[in-house]
Amino acid sequence: MRPIEILLVEDNPGDIKLTLDAFKEGKVSNRLHVVEDGEQAMLYLHKQGELASAVTPDIILLDLNLPKKDGREVLHEIKMDPHLKRIPVVILTTSAAEQDILKAYDNYANCYIRKPVDLDKFIEVVHKVEDFWLTIVRLPTDSHLK
DSSP states (O other): OOOEEEEEEOOOHHHHHHHHHHHHTSSSOEEEEEEOSHHHHHHHHTTOGGGTTOOOOSEEEEOSSOSSSOHHHHHHHHHHOTTTTTSOEEEEESOOOHHHHHHHHHTTOSEEEEOOSSHHHHHHHHHHHIIIIIIISOOOOHHHHO
16 A cells, blocks of 8 residues: 655644654554645646646645745635545644634634644644544555546
């Protein structure tokens, strides 16, 4: 079975490291790809420029508060693109603002998770994301995303 391809769109180096570590400990074979701003995320997803050889992710973990292009815009662009819209997008952010939650679901986010501040709880959340999204949920295959 091929590894699950995960795109993490996150600009906080600490959260990137924690997420990488948590997925390394995981039960499911995966490859975590990281981009640190919204513009890079869209270049990755459209396989443009230096990211022309990027793999289509099976799932996207998206922070909302990103430099260059914010995660809200990225989510909207993903879900309006016929080639990308079926990729599940899990919002993983510090924002607890009701407006952000509503807007994320209005833009077809598949899930909205507030990042815990506590280190152990953050790792626990990442493990639960893995358990649910990579073990229980059936993700579309790359061929169905084109």
